[in-house]
Amino acid sequence: PVLVVDFGAQYAQLIARRVREANIYSEVVPHTMAVDEMLAKEPAAIVLSGGPSSVYAEGAPSLDPAVLEAGVPVFGMCYGFQAMAQALGGTVAHTGLGEYGSTPASISDSVSTLFNGQPGDQSVWMSHGDSVTEAPSGMRVTASTAGAPVAAFEDDERHLYGVQWHPEVMHSTFGQRVLENFLYKGAGLSGDWTAANVVDELVGAIRDKVGDSRVLCALSGGVDSSVAAALVQKAVGDQLTCVFVDHGLLRSGEAEQVEKEFVAATGVDLVVVDARERFLSALAGVSDPEEKRKIIGREFIRVFEQAARDVVGSRGDSDHPVEFLVQGTLYPDVVESGGGTGAANIKSHHNVGGLPDDLQFKLVEPLRSLFKDEVRQVGLELGVPEAIVWRQPFPGPGLGIRIVGSVTAERLEILRAADKIAREELTAAGLDRDIWQCPVVLLADVRSVGVQGDGRTYGHPVVLRPVSSEDAMTADWTRVPYDVLAKISTRITNEVREVNRVVLDVTSKPPGTIEWE
């Protein structure tokens, strides 16, 4: 792998993604990892990420010079660049000329390894207080900016490279080219980490892990569980059983997508548990959001647990017990929970958490090394239906937390109809990839007066909540074009009898959350 050494800013994961965009596998490791341990991973190259603004900042992490002496190509970025300069005997000084944001850089050597074929003036994204004022000996200075006399250096002999800026962010115009030049030319790597190869590799790993035991998977209809299931199916097809709990809180067409399209595309052995009545009666009369969430979570576990027991009994035998449970854990969860290896304290556990002691499964987590966009590429490679691969986030408790008020079958029907129209029109307008998700919320206990076809109506409002986001931690309301909103509004009020008003939520997160409950 290419190791991205994380010096503590949020940039390391982004760098790892950029390396992978160059079709080279990369992993993030903490800067506290011993050099021996890094080298044991046989890195093809090492990238030192950004971090604090200065190597002199309080508590600034240090760089063990052994990293630079191991014969592995190294690329330092921002803080990593300064740490490298310092470790190699250059000078890093407080010049009072910090640079933050878009900054013009002049490339003094456009035939160099990093800048080959690029213009002499480029815009780069800076974030530094101190600057390298003197390059280490043996390093060729290849770029400068107003605040950084030494803004880039290279040594082809030792395969050491660095830039003061952040090539991984989009504001650095030639950032990806610079990174690729390091990887392909500086480190001599070739980009053969493609979706097809990834599938082959993961399939092999699943077979090794699972042997001839049987495997259980909880399918939710979301991207992660679907792609994870499709991978395991490809690896050990006739040993896998998927359980889909239909809690009746999915949107229009989603249960069918799982039960028909997904099964047709992958051939999985699917057990569908129709628990719609059970969830409706458990939710009857409950309008408190937290209460609803608790009930849905609790019922889900009970139903899944029973289904798991049935599968263990019906599909497994003493020679081939149902021993493994598939989890759709992704790489960001692995990095954030601090673990390269082992430890399964992963947040996606809440989906199937709390299984009783006699149902302890070992975990198969085929997506542990992948970012979300890579999961999608793998899904496409495996033939998972596009509607599933590109599905926007949808909460586990489903429409249950999009009805403000208590949940009834009739209210679910109303919301499903309105939501279907909103989704159809947003898709038709080509907005699916711009919008992170667009909850449609039914204000079931609110009524307002309207007029339709000469008659007075007394119906419910629905709220459109289109949001743009990177990771759902923060979000902004999406400026959906008025004509698209108009069309959604007209169709919903015409086609869904009980709804006589459509309103738009124009609150960012914070202070609002994305969901209403």
Ligand code: XMP
């Ligand atoms: P909020 O409403 O907290 O939502 O801004 C952030 C993101 O999480 C989704 N969400 C959930 N996902 N189980 C889930 O799997 C849940 O209980 C849940 N609640 C909210 C929400 O759709 C948004 O993408």
